[in-house]
Amino acid sequence: MRFTYQLISTCLLTLVYIGNANAILPIEKLDGYKGAKAYLVQTKALPMVDIEVSIDAGDRYDPPNKSGLADMTAGLMNYGARGEKGILSEAQIADEIADLGANIGLSVGGERAILRIRSLSRKDLRDRAVQLAAAMLSSPTYDPKIVEREKQRTITSLQEAETKPEFVLERRFKKSVYGNYPLANAPTTKSIAAVTPADLTQFHKQFYRGDRMIVSIVGDVDRSQANEIVQSLLKQIPSNSQPIPKLPELERSPIEPLAQREIFIPFDSQQAHIAMGMTAVARSNPDYFPLLVGNYILGGGGFVSRLMSEVREKRGLAYSVFSYFAPGKENGIFQAGLQTKSDQASLALDVMSSTIAQFIADGPLPSELEAAKANLINGYPLRIDNNRKLLDNVSSIAWNDLPLDTMDVWTKKVEAVTLEQVRAAFQKYLAMDRMKIVVLGAKNK
Amino acid sequence: MLSNLLRIFFLFLLFAQFNWAISAESSDTHQYQLSNGLKLIVREDHRAPTVAHMVWYRAGSMDEVNGKTGVAHVLEHMMFKGTDKVKAGEFSRLVAAVGGRENAFTSRDYTAYFQQVEKSKLEDVIKLEADRMSNLNFDNAEFLKEIQVIMEERRLRTEDNPSSLLNESLMATAYMSSPYRHPVIGWMNDLQNMKASDARDWYRSWYAPNNATVVITGDVDAKKVLGLVEKYYGAATAHELPVRKPQIEPPQKGMKRVQVKAPADSAQLAMAWKAPRLEPGKLDDPEPYALELLTAVLDGYDNARLNRTLVKQEKVVNDVGVGYDMISRGPELFLISATMAKGKTVDQAQASIRKALDDLKQKGILESELKRIKVRILSEQIYKRDSIFGQAMEIGSTEMAGFSWKDIDYMLEKMQTITPDQVQAVAKKYLVDEGLTIAVLDPQARQANGMEGKK
Numbered sequence: 067m068r069f070t071y072q073l074i075s076t077c078l079l080t081l082v083y084i085g086n087a088n089a090i091l092p093i094e095k096l097d098g099y100k101g102a103k104a105y106l107v108q109t110k111a112l113p114m115v116d117i118e119v120s121i122d123a124g125d126r127y128d129p130p131n132k133s134g135l136a137d138m139t140a141g142l143m144n145y146g147a148r149g150e151k152g153i154l155s156e157a158q159i160a161d162e163i164a165d166l167g168a169n170i171g172l173s174v175g176g177e178r179a180i181l182r183i184r185s186l187s188r189k190d191l192r193d194r195a196v197q198l199a200a201a202m203l204s205s206p207t208y209d210p211k212i213v214e215r216e217k218q219r220t221i222t223s224l225q226e227a228e229t230k231p232e233f234v235l236e237r238r239f240k241k242s243v244y245g246n247y248p249l250a251n252a253p254t255t256k257s258i259a260a261v262t263p264a265d266l267t268q269f270h271k272q273f274y275r276g277d278r279m280i281v282s283i284v285g286d287v288d289r290s291q292a293n294e295i296v297q298s299l300l301k302q303i304p305s306n307s308q309p310i311p312k313l314p315e316l317e318r319s320p321i322e323p324l325a326q327r328e329i330f331i332p333f334d335s336q337q338a339h340i341a342m343g344m345t346a347v348a349r350s351n352p353d354y355f356p357l358l359v360g361n362y363i364l365g366g367g368g369f370v371s372r373l374m375s376e377v378r379e380k381r382g383l384a385y386s387v388f389s390y391f392a393p394g395k396e397n398g399i400f401q402a403g404l405q406t407k408s409d410q411a412s413l414a415l416d417v418m419s420s421t422i423a424q425f426i427a428d429g430p431l432p433s434e435l436e437a438a439k440a441n442l443i444n445g446y447p448l449r450i451d452n453n454r455k456l457l458d459n460v461s462s463i464a465w466n467d468l469p470l471d472t473m474d475v476w477t478k479k480v481e482a483v484t485l486e487q488v489r490a491a492f493q494k495y496l497a498m499d500r501m502k503i504v505v506l507g508a509k510n511k
Numbered sequence: 512m513l514s515n516l517l518r519i520f521f522l523f524l525l526f527a528q529f530n531w532a533i534s535a536e537s538s539d540t541h542q543y544q545l546s547n548g549l550k551l552i553v554r555e556d557h558r559a560p561t562v563a564h565m566v567w568y569r570a571g572s573m574d575e576v577n578g579k580t581g582v583a584h585v586l587e588h589m590m591f592k593g594t595d596k597v598k599a600g601e602f603s604r605l606v607a608a609v610g611g612r613e614n615a616f617t618s619r620d621y622t623a624y625f626q627q628v629e630k631s632k633l634e635d636v637i638k639l640e641a642d643r644m645s646n647l648n649f650d651n652a653e654f655l656k657e658i659q660v661i662m663e664e665r666r667l668r669t670e671d672n673p674s675s676l677l678n679e680s681l682m683a684t685a686y687m688s689s690p691y692r693h694p695v696i697g698w699m700n701d702l703q704n705m706k707a708s709d710a711r712d713w714y715r716s717w718y719a720p721n722n723a724t725v726v727i728t729g730d731v732d733a734k735k736v737l738g739l740v741e742k743y744y745g746a747a748t749a750h751e752l753p754v755r756k757p758q759i760e761p762p763q764k765g766m767k768r769v770q771v772k773a774p775a776d777s778a779q780l781a782m783a784w785k786a787p788r789l790e791p792g793k794l795d796d797p798e799p800y801a802l803e804l805l806t807a808v809l810d811g812y813d814n815a816r817l818n819r820t821l822v823k824q825e826k827v828v829n830d831v832g833v834g835y836d837m838i839s840r841g842p843e844l845f846l847i848s849a850t851m852a853k854g855k856t857v858d859q860a861q862a863s864i865r866k867a868l869d870d871l872k873q874k875g876i877l878e879s880e881l882k883r884i885k886v887r888i889l890s891e892q893i894y895k896r897d898s899i900f901g902q903a904m905e906i907g908s909t910e911m912a913g914f915s916w917k918d919i920d921y922m923l924e925k926m927q928t929i930t931p932d933q934v935q936a937v938a939k940k941y942l943v944d945e946g947l948t949i950a951v952l953d954p955q956a957r958q959a960n961g962m963e964g965k966k
Contacts, residue, residue: 111558112896144813156823160814164883167890186890215826222829222853225776229957231671238963330964334774334957336670337663368612369591369603379600382659385667405667437608444610447629451559452897 093460093470094289099296100276100305105464106283106292107456115192115285116457117183117295119203120465123273124177126248126313132260134220134253138213139269140172140179145212148205149197156212159198168195170202176249177394178465182457187286196298203274204302208266221255231335231405235506238331239341242502243399247316275307276300282461284453316397319344319500327500333507338411341504342418343401346495349393349466356491357391359483362438363430364422365389365402370437376421377404383414389422395466400496411508423498429489442480540906540916541733543740548721548749551740552906552916553733556899562633562729563903565625566640567911569724570717572697573619573690573841574755579709581661581697584617586710586718588657590624591615592649594642599653602639609635617695620840621911627900630730634739641743644723647714654707662703665696673773673952681781681950684769689760691841721749724910728903760785760842767948775954777829778851780860785946786845786937789837789922791913799837800926801937802845807884808876808934809833809847809867817847820867827855827863838912844948845941857951868942875935885927892923 096104125136145156154162163170168191169184181203185195227233237252244250251257281299283292333339347353358366365373365388377387389402402422406414430438450456463472543551572583593599606613609632615624626636669675679694686692697705725744727736763785789799809817810833817831828849835845849860895901906916 109558112893114893114897157814157819160812161883164812164814164887167886169894184894186893215823218826218853219822219829222777222850225853226850229673229774229776229954332963336666367607369600370607375600378660379656382656383663385660385664406663407666437604441607441610444608444629444632445612446610447559447561448610448612448627451561451899454897 093463093473094292095470096281096283096289096296097293099293100279100300100303102276102279102281102296102300102303103464104281104283104292104296105460106287106289107460108286108288108292109284109453109456110286112453113187113286114453115185115187115283115287115295116453117185117196117199117285117299118282118457118461119181119199119299120280120282120461121179121181121274122177122278123179123269124175126176127269127273127310128248128251128257130248130251131257132265133251133257135261135265135269136179136273137174137253138216138220138258138261139266139273140174140181142208142213142216142266143172143181143202143206144170145216146207146209147201148207149201153207154198154201159202162194162198166191166195166198168198170195170199180461189291192287192295193298196295200299200301203299206266206270208263208270210263213261213263213266217258217261220253220258224253224255224258231333231337231339231507234331234333235339235341235403235504238329238506239343239401239502239504242327242329242504243319243343243345243401245317245319246314248313272307272310274303276303276305277307279303280461280464282457282464284457284460316345319502321497321499324499324503328503329505330508331504331506335507336408337405338408338414338508339403339405339506340411340415340418341401341403342415342422342501343399344496344500344502346391346398346400347393348395348397349462350395350468351393353487353491353494354393355479356483356487357495359435359438359442359480360425360430360488360492361389361391361400362442363434363488364425367438367441370441372421372425372434373402373404373418376417377414381413381417383410383417387418408507408509411505412510415503415505419498419501422496422501426492426496426498429485429492432485435483435485435488439480439483443477446477541737542916543737545720545741545745547745547747548719549740549744549747550724550910551737551744552724552726552910553731553736554726554728554899554902554906555731555733556728556896556902557730558899560630560730561627561899562630562727562731563625563627563900564633564636564640565623565726565903565907566644567621567623567724567726567907568717569621569722569911570713571618571620571622571840572693572695573758574717574753575690575693575697577693578701579705580693580701581695582701582705582709582713583622584696585658585661585702585705586713587615587617587622587624588661589649589654589710589714590643590647592647592653592657594646594648596642596646597639599649602643605639606636611636619691619695621908623907625900625903633727633731633736637739637743641747644718644720644744645747647718649707651707654710658702658705661696662699665699665702669694669696670699673771673775673954674779676773677771677779677781677950677952680769680771681783681948684767684950685763685783685785685844685948686760686842689758689842691760716753719750719752720744720747722752724907726903726907726910728899728906763946763948766944769948769950770953771950772953772955774957775952777853778857778954779848779952780851780857780864781846781848781950782861782864783844783846783948783950784942786835786843786941788839788843789914794918794921794925797925797929797933798937798940800922800929801933802835802941803837803926804881804884804929805934805938806833806835806845807887808871808880811884811887816867816871817864821849821860821863822852825863826852828852828860831864838909838914840912861949868938872935872939872942876931878931881929881931881934888923888926 094106171182185192365371373387384404384406387404539555541553611626611628613626683692821828831849
């Protein structure tokens, strides 16, 4: 493969074409239930439905000494639950999901935990899949034996991860860039060992409430069927929760001398891994579009980005080099990175730094701006051309509290971005003397 | 839990849906051949106004010779370095200008290039792709920079990745003669000694319309697509392809072992048995289907046999996976790989795997286990249609292995006829020590040389 695209969590959204080429399908707001919000896009072409429940219960709510708790709370929901007809063992849950031809998956990010269901849309199959997911979501059992087993597995995986350069780099970079914000803490063998079944039950009780949930549905169901799905999913969920202590603010990365921002980690690997970045913006920030367009030019546009051109195409220094904004609901970060042969780390870091510095200082060329807009606008349909991508988009709009017409105006907002806006936004939010830098595995340092 | 009766009913209904899916697919898919030998397959899917365009060359690392391993993949990189009309770097810029996504990939069996675009931009990317089928023209300086990038790619994917190192040694040990013994990215030493002329020779040998299949899926009209493809790809001239020597792997005559030392925390184990593949023209051979189903019985869902016994009950491994792909150009392996649980040894894991396999060989599998797997295969067929890119991938990779896209439906139907006895029989016949290669990753502490610090 010529280049592995880095995960870019920019949550882009817009016009919904699915189901009828060229027609724009609306996001429908469904009835609220148990304090949860719910949204639907009807796509009838395939007999299937995708459902996502976003829960405001991500890693940032981990207690400082129990990092990994949020992740385990969600991850263990499919290992035993109390259904309407009694306890479902982990084996029964797995077998029934398989028998239904459904997929049910769980994932946890910094902000939210996500439960995803993919089912054939035929009512009997769909109903059973939803009932099963509802039991997992509302009444996980957290059997102590299974908790112990999964803790051991997590610890072993962590120990393995600690031998991998990319993991060690990322963990150190997060610690650097998040400062006092809870996402600076990553799970350790010690923090996982400290988690008890009672912690899991308590975390679930505290955070898995209707008013912290959003249901997004895409597929072959109508409005009333979608409302039934929402009610069935959330039937046993309590509606509101005790107030949850507010998280600290994510503070802007401070201006610091280089010696305090830059960290070198010795590591016995053939390649050096480099990360650079700082805190940035939330998805709802009005400067989001200038930053999106600008970053396409800087390091988001694959083979045509400046970083790719300077680091890879002109100098052959790295296979992969990238930059991105990861905008969250309340805040976010900017990150750039590359990997290179360990004896050329300082050259690669210099090229990366000067490329980013020059872009912040001077902004893009007019021709670059036009090319970026052309790509983003012409390529817009590719962001929403199947149910899976649509679900990502609907869920992101809902999670980030964006207007439901976000889709209709997306390409217009890209079109309206000016050179001056890009330069101003980059200068407003990024600054080289605030960038945290982590270099792992460099030789001759 | 569902009753058996209900399960059978589900299966029946799923079958009904499935048949509908088959007929819809077949009538939407069209195949053509240009006079220069290029094959074109178009699948119309009008769900969204986008299209996937791919060209597949039947030339992968299995066509390489010793000393030049990795050249198929090197050429993949060089294909972006310019033609007479489109200078280096311009290809990507032009695809980006029309909002396209693009990339390429090389495997043991083939090399493929793709773009995804909004439907009105299809002609632009066909024009670009057809141009570089015949007119690639890169200079030595471009080659010298790009080979550095490829060595970085190898460092990233393999040298610093213990699982990849283990897999590389496994393949090189399991095969004595088959070119499958070489990694697709090539041995580092071969990359260091690669010349621009090696890549050019490769291009001249294999990149020809009569060695290519173009697959286009999405919101298109097949007849109009044919017109565009004839207009641009029709200009390429066919030429004789190099003779492919059979390079048949000799039968294995006993167990082989290899050990790999690499920085890691847990030991890893890979057990690979030589297994038959599906042969074109012999679609009724039940064994490859039975092996596919055996894979799923062992590892097809969360409560499948190996995960249930090894991870959840015995807690001897942290993770376990099973792999087998019944279609490919070269010889197949049935592969079980595992990472050890804390405090457990490779010998303990191997004993547990062998026990699970012996149990299956002696007692067979349940009808209900097989039904569960078959239901999953059917539902996945419907889910697969959500992605036009995925559909193009399936068509292209099937064609490259020497089958027709039309065979896919037949293979799926055939899969549904396989019995528990047939699954048990292939386990007994093929999961035997004579054809087994065992690779073990022996974890080494990294040479830690100090603490992190400031500059």
